[in-house]
Amino acid sequence: MISSQHTSAKQFQVRVLRQDGPGQENRWEVYKIDHEPDMNVISVLQRVAAKGQTIDGRASSPVAWDCSCLEEVCGSCTMVINGRVRQACSALVDRLLEDKPGEIELRPMTKFPVVRDLCVDRSRKFRALQRVKAWVPVDGYNDMGAGQKQSMGEQEESYPLAQCMSCGCCVEACPQYQKVEVIREAGESDEAFEARKNEAYDNSFLGPAAISQAVLFNRNPTGKMNADERLEALKGPGGVHACGNAQNCVSVCPKGIPLTTSIARAGRAVTVYSIKKWFGS
Ligand code: SF4
Ligand code: SF4
Ligand code: FES
The missing domain is CATH 1.10.1060.10 (Alpha-helical ferredoxin)
Incomplete structure (x- = not known):
C-alpha cells in the first residue's frame, strides 16, 4: 500500500481489463509498479510494457492503448480509470492513489467495441x-x-x-x-x-x-x-x-x-x- 507521502521505494498495483481482439473473452491482469514522482496513467502503461510480467510472475504482452496529444486535446486516450471515464494523459497517479490507496484499475470504455485491451473503435x-x-x-x-x-x-x-x-x-x-x-x-x-x-x-x-x-x-x-x-x-x-x-x-x-x-x-x-x-x- 502507498501512503500520501509517495517515494520511489513505494509500489502500487495496476489492474487492467485485457482483451486480445474484437468479440473475444476479456480477463483481468494485475501488475506491480514502482511509484515515481509525477506519473500519469500513460507513464504507468509504459512501465507495464517495460516490465513484461504480471504480479504473479507470468510473462505478459504489452497492454495496447491509444494516445496522441498527451495534453487532453485529442481524446484518443479515453478509458475508464477507477470507475470514472476520463483521459489517461491527464489522470495523475498521486491523485488516483489518494482516492483509492494502493491500486489503479483500467478498463476500456464499455459503449464501443474493443479493438484490443484499452483501444476501442x-x-x-x-x-x-x-x-x-x-x-x-x-x-x-x-x-x-x-x-x-x-x-x-x-x-x-x-x-x-x-x-x-x-x-x-x-x-x-x-x-x-x-x-x-x-x-x-x-x-x-x-x-x-x-x-x-x-x-x-x-x-x-x-x-x-x-x-x-x-x-x-x-x-x-x-x-x-x-x-x-x-x-x-x-x-x-x-x-x-x-x-x-x-x-x-x-x-x-x-x-x-x-x-x-x-x-x-x-x-x-x-x-x-x-x-x-x-x-x-
Ligand atoms: S464528453 Fe462528449 S461533448 Fe465532451 S468533449 Fe468528449 S465527446 Fe465532446
Ligand atoms: S439521455 Fe440525454 S441528457 Fe442523458 S446522458 Fe444521454 S444525451 Fe445526456
Ligand atoms: S492523448 Fe490526447 S487526450 Fe490524452
Whole structure:
C-alpha cells in the first residue's frame, strides 16, 4: 500500500481489463509498479510494457492503448480509470492513489467495441458527425473573401461547443446510448464490413456530442445553409427524441460543454422544423 507521502521505494498495483481482439473473452491482469514522482496513467502503461510480467510472475504482452496529444486535446486516450471515464494523459497517479490507496484499475470504455485491451473503435462517433453534417461545406477553393461576421455574443455561445474532442466520455455515461458491435465475418472485405457497421450505427442514438455539433453548425452563418439537412438527421432514427434527459453527459464532459443546453435547443429546433414542414413552408 502507498501512503500520501509517495517515494520511489513505494509500489502500487495496476489492474487492467485485457482483451486480445474484437468479440473475444476479456480477463483481468494485475501488475506491480514502482511509484515515481509525477506519473500519469500513460507513464504507468509504459512501465507495464517495460516490465513484461504480471504480479504473479507470468510473462505478459504489452497492454495496447491509444494516445496522441498527451495534453487532453485529442481524446484518443479515453478509458475508464477507477470507475470514472476520463483521459489517461491527464489522470495523475498521486491523485488516483489518494482516492483509492494502493491500486489503479483500467478498463476500456464499455459503449464501443474493443479493438484490443484499452483501444476501442470510436468510429460510431465519427459516423454520427457525418450523419449530422458537422462541418461547413466548401464549394470551391478560390478566394471567396471573408465569411460572414458573427457577433461577440454569438461567438461566446458557439466557442464552448467547438471544444468537443470526440473523446466519448459523454456517450459512455449516457444510459440511452447502447453499445453496437458488428463483428467482421470471415473473408469479408473492408468495404462490406464498413457498410454493415454504418448501417447498424445509422439506426442507433446519435449521442449528445453529435447533437451538440449539429447545434454548433446550425448557428454558424455559413453552416446555416445546411440547417435543414442537420434537422432531418436530428428528427430521424436515433435523433434527439432518443435522449432521456438523464443529464449524465454534461457532468462527465472534460471540456465542460453545455450538452443539455444544446440538446434542449436541438429539441426545440426540431419541433419548429417539423411544424413548418407539416404546413409545407
Ligand atoms: S461533448 Fe465532451 S464528453 Fe462528449 S465527446 Fe465532446 S468533449 Fe468528449
Ligand atoms: S441528457 Fe440525454 S444525451 Fe445526456 S446522458 Fe442523458 S439521455 Fe444521454
Ligand atoms: S492523448 Fe490526447 S487526450 Fe490524452
